[in-house]
Amino acid sequence: MASTLRLVPQKPRTPTARGASRGLQAAVPDTAIPDTPVPGSAKWAVGGIIGGGAAAGLLAAGSSALALYFARRVITPVRVREEDQEVLAVIREGRGQQIILKATPDSTVEGVYGFFFDGGRGHARLGRVLSYSPAEQTVLRDVEAVYSGNLATARRGYWSGAVHPDPAAIGLPFEDVQIEVDGGTAPAWLVRAAPAADAPAADAPASDIWAIMVHGRGASRQEGLRAVRVARQLGLSSLLISYRNDGLAPSAEDGRYGLGSTEWRDVEAAIGYALEQGAHEVVLFGWSMGGAICLQTADLSRYHHLIRAMVLDAPVINWVNVLAHHAELNRIPSAVGRYGQLMMSHPLGRRLTGLAAPVDLKAMDWVSRAVELRTPTLILHSVDDEYVPYGPSADLAEKNPEMVTFEAFTTARHTKEWNVDPERWESLVTAWLRQQLAPRPSPAG
Numbered sequence: 001m002a003s004t005l006r007l008v009p010q011k012p013r014t015p016t017a018r019g020a021s022r023g024l025q026a027a028v029p030d031t032a033i034p035d036t037p038v039p040g041s042a043k044w045a046v047g048g049i050i051g052g053g054a055a056a057g058l059l060a061a062g063s064s065a066l067a068l069y070f071a072r073r074v075i076t077p078v079r080v081r082e083e084d085q086e087v088l089a090v091i092r093e094g095r096g097q098q099i100i101l102k103a104t105p106d107s108t109v110e111g112v113y114g115f116f117f118d119g120g121r122g123h124a125r126l127g128r129v130l131s132y133s134p135a136e137q138t139v140l141r142d143v144e145a146v147y148s149g150n151l152a153t154a155r156r157g158y159w160s161g162a163v164h165p166d167p168a169a170i171g172l173p174f175e176d177v178q179i180e181v182d183g184g185t186a187p188a189w190l191v192r193a194a195p196a197a198d199a200p201a202a203d204a205p206a207s208d209i210w211a212i213m214v215h216g217r218g219a220s221r222q223e224g225l226r227a228v229r230v231a232r233q234l235g236l237s238s239l240l241i242s243y244r245n246d247g248l249a250p251s252a253e254d255g256r257y258g259l260g261s262t263e264w265r266d267v268e269a270a271i272g273y274a275l276e277q278g279a280h281e282v283v284l285f286g287w288s289m290g291g292a293i294c295l296q297t298a299d300l301s302r303y304h305h306l307i308r309a310m311v312l313d314a315p316v317i318n319w320v321n322v323l324a325h326h327a328e329l330n331r332i333p334s335a336v337g338r339y340g341q342l343m344m345s346h347p348l349g350r351r352l353t354g355l356a357a358p359v360d361l362k363a364m365d366w367v368s369r370a371v372e373l374r375t376p377t378l379i380l381h382s383v384d385d386e387y388v389p390y391g392p393s394a395d396l397a398e399k400n401p402e403m404v405t406f407e408a409f410t411t412a413r414h415t416k417e418w419n420v421d422p423e424r425w426e427s428l429v430t431a432w433l434r435q436q437l438a439p440r441p442s443p444a445g
Contacts, residue, residue, distance in 0.1 A: 067339035068352050070332060074323065075256045075344060075353060077245045078218055081120060083156035088138060090152045097143035097151065098130065105386075106159040107139050108132055109411055111420040114164075114222075117157030122149020125163050145169075161287075161416045162222035167191050167240075170225060172232065179241065181269045186249035188270065189221060189240040191228050209308055209437060210279040212270050213240040216288030216314075216415060217257065220246060226418040227285050227311070230426050234433055236283065241270045243293070254356035259319055260292035261359050267293055268301040281308040283433065287415045288388060291315020291379075295366055298375045309436040310377045311429055314385055314415045317392035318365045325389050367392050370399035377404045378432045380425065382412030405432060 086102035099115075101107045108129065115124045127142035143151065147165045167174035167189055175192070178185040211231040213224025221240040231238045242248035243266035245257055252262060271282050284307055286294035291312035298307050316322055320341065327337025343349035344359045366373060379397060381390040390408070397406035407428050409417045418425040 063333070063336050063339065066332065067336045068343060070327065070337060071340040071343040071349070071353055074326075074340075075259070075355060075359070077247075077251075077255070077257060079247065081116070081158045081218070083117065083119075083158050085115070085157050085159055087117070087154045087156060090143070090154070097146070099124075099126065099141055099143050099151070101139050101141065103132065103134070103137040103139045104159075105413065107141070109413070109416075109420060111416065112144065112163055112422075113416070113419055114160035114162040115157050116160055117151065117154035118149045122151065122154060122157070123147045123165055124149075124151050160219075161419050162219065162225070163419065164225045165222060167225065167228060170229065172228060177239075177273070179266075179269050179273045181244070181249060181266045183244070183250035183253070186242045186244075186266060186269070188242060188273075189238075191232065191238040191240070193235050193237045194232050208278065208280040209236055209283060210274040210277075210281075211236040211238045211283045211285055212267060212274065213238060214243070214267055214284060214286040214290035214293050215240075215246070216286075216290045219287065219290075219415075220248070223287050223290075223415070224285060226422070226425075227429070230429050230433070231283075231285075234430065234437065237274075237277075237279070239270055239274055241266065243267065252356070254354055256353065256355050257289075258355075258357075259359055259361075260289060260296045260316070260364055262357075263289075263293045264296035264300060267297040268303060271297075271301065271303045271306065275303070275306070281306045283308055283437075284310045285313075286310065286315060287313045289316055291317070292319070292364060295373070296364065298373070304375070307375050309433065310375055311433070312377060312379045312393075313417060314381050314388050314390075314412075315379060315393060316364075316388055317396050318367050319359075319361045320365060321367075321392050322388055323361075367395045367399065370396050370404075373400055373403050375403065376436050378407070378429065379404060380407045380409060380417050380428065382409040382414070382417055384410060384412070385414045387414035 085104060085107060087099065088102060089100040091098045091100065110129055113126050115126050116122065124143055124147065125145040127144040130140040130142060132139045147169065164170050172191050175190045177188050177190045179188050211227070213221065213227060215221055215223040221242055224238070224240045228238045228240070243263045244250060244252045245255065249266060252258070267284070274282055284294040284297060292315060294310050294312060295315070298304050298310060323341055324334065324337055327334060327340070341361060343353055344355065345361050347358050349355070349358060373396070379393045381393040383390050394406055394408070397404040409421070412420045
């Protein structure tokens with residue numbers, strides 16, 4: 001089996017939920033499932049399966065090892081991103097720069113993106129497509145800014161929806177704060193709401209409501225910067241958090257992702273911090289796995305009644321669906337993929353996966369649990385998302401239209417809806433949140 005799972009774009013399905021018929025526009029993918037070698041303990045899994053003839057035993061052993069390999073890749077954090085985007089040349093044009101890249105599904109989509117190179121130490125902001133040659137498989141793009149590193153020496157890098165390095169890069173003052181979490185403190189950025197004198201009254205209905213930004217799997221708090229301006233215009237302070245195993249917050253004891261089943265406790269800690277600082281309620285923003293984390297927070301946190309609304313971008317609504325999708329794309333037999341899921345969710349699987357506790361995948365299937373979601377939720381999801389299929393997002397909105405609003409994008413791939421069409425993304429979120437945050441009528445009496 002190849003050392004890196006390749007993600008093949010899924011065939012889009014037709015939107016069915018509210019908002020899907022509106023002008024569809026959008027953005028591009030996240031990281032692949034990280035590499036993890038199959039440990040020697042895989043023998044434990046295959047030992048009880050081998051039976052019958054030697055051929056059957058070998059087949060069972062191979063399937064078991066493949067299932068374990070798949071399971072461990074899902075739950076093991078990746079520390080070094082693969083630099084899978086080739087740089088062909090960097091051209092100086094007057095005072096600016098342009099970059100020639102190998103044409104890929106990411107690099108050929110219009111919009112503004114982050115480009116990380118030199119092991120993530122370099123960071124540039126890439127803008128519009130200037131030219132694209134399908135025959136030569138090259139694309140020329142504007143370089144809008146280089147925040148760190150020497151782009152001229154870059155040969156490879158990776159694509160990202162994280163356009164800016166910190167709030168200062170978008171002209172906003174911020175504070176570095178620490179949030180008490182399991183195992184220590186997690187760093188966060190706090191962007192306070194604009195002073196009342198600086199914000200139009202119509203755009204600032206709720207200064208005592210804070211926005212908490214929850215990034216996705218393999219990403220960082222930079223991901224949430226795309227939503228900070230909207231939050232600030234609405235009078236919200238923004239807390240861009242880190243959480244266990246993301247490289248900034250303390251790692252979990254087992255060093256494994258819980259896919260939302262454990263990370264929600266760090267969001268709960270962030271809500272507690274916001275309340276201590278004067279917040280009365282919060283709005284949760286989540287991207288990809290961050291969406292799954294937000295849903296778990298709204299379900300399990302002692303502060304669930306203080307979550308006024310959620311804005312979820314390309315969220316994982318159903319992990320069983322996502323994992324089956326990745327197994328299929330990587331030509332892993334469905335039975336092997338299901339066995340990998342069983343390893344993650346069964347108590348005996350801990351000896352293989354290294355999880356401290358099994359991950360209850362069924363409890364995180366919000367399509368099945370649609371009627372249980374009682375927090376107003378806006379979902380923005382591209383129909384060509386190759387990493388997290390959009391179908392469960394549409395299904396959730398269809399099953400619970402009272403609480404869930406779904407807005408479909410196209411060409412955005414995974415979590416890049418803002419990058420392709422920031423005006424549409426911001427207008428949708430602003431209008432929906434303004435409605436959710438409007439003062440509630442006083443009880444009669």
